[in-house]
Amino acid sequence: MIDLSVEARSLLATLGVADDALTGDLPVRSPVNGQEIARVATATRQMACDGIASAHAAFQAWRLVPAPRRGELVRLLGEELRAGKSALGRLVSIEAGKSPSEGLGEVQEMIDICDFAVGLSRQLHGLTIATERPDHRMMETWHPLGVTGVISAFNFPVAVWSWNAALALVCGNPVVWKPSEKTPLTALACQALFHRAAARFAASGTAVPDGLSVLLTGGRAVGEILVDHPDVKLVSATGSTDMGRAVGQRLAARFARAILELGGNNAAIVTPSADLELALRGVAFAAMGTAGQRCTTLRRLFVHDAIYDGFVARLKSAYATVTVGSPLEEGNLVGPLIDAAAMDRMQRALESARALGGVVTGGHREGAADWPDAYYVRPALVEMPEQAGPVLDETFAPILYVMKYSDFDRAVALQNAVPQGLSSAVFTTDLRQAERFLSAAGSDCGIANVNIGTSGAEIGGAFGGEKETGGGRESGSDAWKGYMRRATNTINYGTTLPLAQGVSFDI
């Protein structure tokens, strides 16, 4: 068996992580071969509270640094990410099991959001609003909010942090990050890159307060401290709907803000007018890429009955031939599941699909002889008689449930008839269908695409979804507003005091 711990350590050293950060009680396993590649420490309650206190202290100073200057720190972070791209991408592949191209793509997404945030740092603008009173002006101002907590998942171990951190930092907020306990090494690497950027920033004249970026490794208990702490004004949490429900309720109880990015159960509709070549590639990447472990993974497919047999036959042959294997080797498109529990959940979902009349192609474990402690699986295509049972759930594995439809509006209704509302797609060359899909009567998801798959969003748009997906928006567009507080200001530059709504109060 190849020893990945040596390579992981050398990548971490390249990225600036000191060896003494690599001791503790929390074992880190690579899903590539199941090997324990390092250990890190679980933050104690005391460490977490101290970290939050230092972030809160940092807020007092950072909120006063002009936003474009804050943007300069993020620009430097983007430079460090560029310099560390190949090492960090490789570490993502080792720790999260992504293909080389997807590991690098994840780092590219981080660079992209840094660039976006740098521009944004000069565009944190409010409105000027007409007032009903003479010699008055009304406007809105956006201010830093406070300590921002980030809870992220294993599948995008670093990009999701960067979406939040880059925006939070230019918005004037310190960041406290609790990464997945399955992927703390890439988090340590990001923290080291942040410190490199911070040192360069400080050398250019503006002090970086301690606590501007705090990393707390550990499990659920550490996340709970973040969620319950009164000095954490916003928590952006990515993960399961169950996690988000608990987090959302606890934040609501103390009137703190939440950005929730939870489960997706994304669907695509392939219509008779579709460019089937393009649809095939779009469906294959969205359903099998990242071994089905994206929140945007395509999980349900509605195919029109006029093209069903031909299209599904071609899809099945793509499923049979897609290369499954070590993500550290170029050419393998489907890497491992994150762990044994993910494999069990996948097999259980396939069992319940079979019990409902589902016909399963693939779905079996592969390479167990070579990889006894890693969980590679042939992606599963399941032809379902109807949308029921496991089709309504998000199983974080490469399972695509395929269903036949004959009426477009009915297909759209079925695509909307699940509890989740993240991403959706239609493959069509029929302008009317495409526009109907995007209209108020169409997809109810936060992301609705035409002639591309459900996954692989760019950072320029707001990212997130409706219903049990949690309603949060991260990344581009005006998602930054979620990280700031808005003040409405009315200024009287006249010599009298007219009251709004014509009210008089003459003393």
Ligand code: UN1
């Ligand atoms: C996630 O799976 O949590 O749209 C995020 C995508 C990526 C982000 C996925 N840009 O697939």
